[in-house]
Amino acid sequence: MRRANPIASHPMSTTAITPAPIPLGRRVKRFMADRPSVPLIILLIILVVILQILRPGIVNERWIGNTIKFAIPLAILAGCQTMTMLTGGIDLSVGTVATMSAFIMATQVVNQDPAVAFLLAMMPAVLIGLVNGIGVGVFRVHPLIMTLGTSLIGTGCLQVYQRTVIASGAKIPDFLAWLGTGVTSGFPNALLLFVPLAALIVFTLARTGFGRLLYAVGDNERATRLSGVQYWQVITALYITSSVLAGITGLLYIGLIKAPSLSLAEPLVLPSVAAAVIGGTSIFGGRGGYTGTIIGALILTVLTTLLTILQMPEGARRILFGLIVLFVTAAYLRIVEER
Amino acid sequence: MNHFLRRQGWVVGLFALLIVLFIATRIIQPAYGSNDFGSLARAVLPYAFAVAAQTVVVIAGGIDLSVAAMMALTSVTAASMMAGASEEYALFVVPFVLAMGFALGALNGLLIVVTRVPDIVVTLAMLFVLQGAALLVLDAPGGGAAEWLKALISGTVPIPGLPDAIDAWLPKALLVLIVCLCIIWIPLRRSRLGLSIYAIGSSELAAFRSGVPVKRTRIIAYALSGLFAAFGGLALTLSTGIGAPIPGPYLLASVAAVVLGGVALGGGKGGLLGPIVAVFVLRLVRTDLTLLAIDPNVTAIIEGLIMVAVVMFGAFITMRGRQ
Numbered sequence: 001m002r003r004a005n006p007i008a009s010h011p012m013s014t015t016a017i018t019p020a021p022i023p024l025g026r027r028v029k030r031f032m033a034d035r036p037s038v039p040l041i042i043l044l045i046i047l048v049v050i051l052q053i054l055r056p057g058i059v060n061e062r063w064i065g066n067t068i069k070f071a072i073p074l075a076i077l078a079g080c081q082t083m084t085m086l087t088g089g090i091d092l093s094v095g096t097v098a099t100m101s102a103f104i105m106a107t108q109v110v111n112q113d114p115a116v117a118f119l120l121a122m123m124p125a126v127l128i129g130l131v132n133g134i135g136v137g138v139f140r141v142h143p144l145i146m147t148l149g150t151s152l153i154g155t156g157c158l159q160v161y162q163r164t165v166i167a168s169g170a171k172i173p174d175f176l177a178w179l180g181t182g183v184t185s186g187f188p189n190a191l192l193l194f195v196p197l198a199a200l201i202v203f204t205l206a207r208t209g210f211g212r213l214l215y216a217v218g219d220n221e222r223a224t225r226l227s228g229v230q231y232w233q234v235i236t237a238l239y240i241t242s243s244v245l246a247g248i249t250g251l252l253y254i255g256l257i258k259a260p261s262l263s264l265a266e267p268l269v270l271p272s273v274a275a276a277v278i279g280g281t282s283i284f285g286g287r288g289g290y291t292g293t294i295i296g297a298l299i300l301t302v303l304t305t306l307l308t309i310l311q312m313p314e315g316a317r318r319i320l321f322g323l324i325v326l327f328v329t330a331a332y333l334r335i336v337e338e339r
Numbered sequence: 340m341n342h343f344l345r346r347q348g349w350v351v352g353l354f355a356l357l358i359v360l361f362i363a364t365r366i367i368q369p370a371y372g373s374n375d376f377g378s379l380a381r382a383v384l385p386y387a388f389a390v391a392a393q394t395v396v397v398i399a400g401g402i403d404l405s406v407a408a409m410m411a412l413t414s415v416t417a418a419s420m421m422a423g424a425s426e427e428y429a430l431f432v433v434p435f436v437l438a439m440g441f442a443l444g445a446l447n448g449l450l451i452v453v454t455r456v457p458d459i460v461v462t463l464a465m466l467f468v469l470q471g472a473a474l475l476v477l478d479a480p481g482g483g484a485a486e487w488l489k490a491l492i493s494g495t496v497p498i499p500g501l502p503d504a505i506d507a508w509l510p511k512a513l514l515v516l517i518v519c520l521c522i523i524w525i526p527l528r529r530s531r532l533g534l535s536i537y538a539i540g541s542s543e544l545a546a547f548r549s550g551v552p553v554k555r556t557r558i559i560a561y562a563l564s565g566l567f568a569a570f571g572g573l574a575l576t577l578s579t580g581i582g583a584p585i586p587g588p589y590l591l592a593s594v595a596a597v598v599l600g601g602v603a604l605g606g607g608k609g610g611l612l613g614p615i616v617a618v619f620v621l622r623l624v625r626t627d628l629t630l631l632a633i634d635p636n637v638t639a640i641i642e643g644l645i646m647v648a649v650v651m652f653g654a655f656i657t658m659r660g661r662q
Contacts, residue, residue: 148591152639318471330454
């Protein structure tokens with residue numbers, strides 16, 4: 001994970017000159033602040049341990065596989081949020097885009113070649129991403145509004161589209177079902193898609209010019225523009241990438257859920273924002289990374305299982321979910337800011 | 340006059356748009372009369388309060404994603420308290436629900452100030468909490484509302500000395516909306532507190548350095564938002580007679596109307612009148628599309644397109660103005 005303040009090691013060197021004993025608590029805190037994913041992993045482990053105590057024996061190979069399967073779509077969508085948040089934006093159209101591509105795939109594959117269906121399914125994703133990018137990058141519309149607006153339009157289009165295919169029915173391509181739910185020697189097949197994708201995102205953010213530009217734009221947009229960066233190009237490329245990722249998530253998710261509906265991926269949108277924030281990405285831009293987001297998505301998935309197992313009424317579960325998201329984010333900010 | 344036009348240009352434009360839409364409605368449906376206007380006002384009521392709730396917070400430089408959930412919670416609370424209770428009991432329910440909205444809004448603000456978590460995340464978390472609470476109060480649509488409260492927003496206002504033909508165009512719902520908004524907004528706008536809300540939205544640092552109690556002002560802004568949302572929840576209960584625990588589409592609509600109403604999302608600019616007129620515009624567009632017998636799904640597309648186009652246009656104008 002990238003650190004916001006590269007001079008963070010300085011206090012260490014000053015303490016080396018004046019060797020005053022540092023209390024253990026402070027040292028632990030500082031260690032965690034230098035490695036922001038450590039407290040997140042600890043939290044994840046604590047949650048799993050609680051789960052194991054409440055339901056002894058639940059934590060087995062199958063459960064882990066299932067958790068990973070359900071965490072992956074959330075993690076990819078949270079990746080869209082991470083990248084857009086790095087520039088100070090947000091992409092709330094990911095749910096609609098994922099639903100659209102899933103629904104179009106499932107209905108088109110009935111009569112079309114899978115490859116053609118795939119291309120048709122990705123078309124709205126690219127289009128919505130392009131519109132988002134132009135709106136945010138060229139016209140400077142607030143990303144929240146822009147992506148909400150395009151998601152509204154997308155949902156409308158999908159409903160109109162549904163009328164035209166109501167007779168032909170839908171089916172889930174075997175390949176997607178295999179990818180979404182299949183398990184090969186203990187590992188969910190979805191990892192075949194997710195691991196390269198995650199590696200690509202992490203690599204792009206940390207090592208390529210495009211990734212650096214995202215951080216730069218989010219950190220100080222004016223300075224970035226003055227140094228000759230074409231702001232609108234970066235933003236347009238970013239929102240198209242985000243939308244395409246969301247489209248791919250939709251295809252993966254339909255393979256997992258196996259029931260195409262018009263609100264398939266909508267419930268994932270707000271949790272994807274929460275996963276990115278829990279993972280330490282600043283919603284104001286310039287700070288964060290994808291590793292934390294993945295752990296954030298895992299935490300949210302385990303948390304959902306935990307709340308389901310407690311057999312509380314639906315209302316109490318939502319209350320707890322909200323409170324925990326808030327508490328984790330607040331505690332995490334405290335730890336990271338402490339240096 | 341010129342100065343007025345420049346400051347209120349956006350709102351004046353919206354009013355013009357609204358009038359054009361009314362004329363268009365009359366052309367599409369020559370029978371569009373006072374009854375239809377009354378039902379428009381009743382339909383607008385919850386939206387208008389949601390928009391007012393969002394406006395206060397946006398002017399203060401924040402955003403409140405929990406508006407719709409807050410309305411759902413206050414609505415089911417009011418409905419379940421009034422179910423089977425006496426008519427007089429409602430006199431207690433209304434202030435109680437309003438106070439609850441105010442307190443929960445203040446909690447939103449307090450959490451933002453104390454935890455220093457971004458407002459978007461705090462109100463997102465609160466969205467889950469309030470939704471959950473609403474489900475705990477009522478797990479399915481139900482409850483009831485006092486008859487006199489329901490009568491409060493249906494029908495028209497009889498004004499002595501005016502012919503019935505004019506009376507008919509004054510639905511009670513519109514009057515309730517105007518009164519509720521005015522008694523809160525106008526004193527606020529003229530007070531020191533109102534100025535502080537604009538100040539922290541415009542520049543938090545500058546406001547802080549000029550001695551504005553930033554944290555307190557932020558908490559109060561969210562509390563007022565909660566209060567407006569509670570009004571919206573009550574309006575929902577009154578217009579349907581029951582409470583529904585699943586939030587309606589008010590979050591998206593409120594943000595859209597705020598932007599359409601000329602309130603900058605960055606904060607510090609705009610007023611309440613613009614967004615309220617914008618709500619009427621958006622609802623009337625929907626009415627027109629229904630009257631034209633257009634597929635309701637296409638209506639959603641058109642609404643989205645209007646919203647995006649307006650926002651792009653607004654952003655384009657501001658960009659031009661800056662250069």
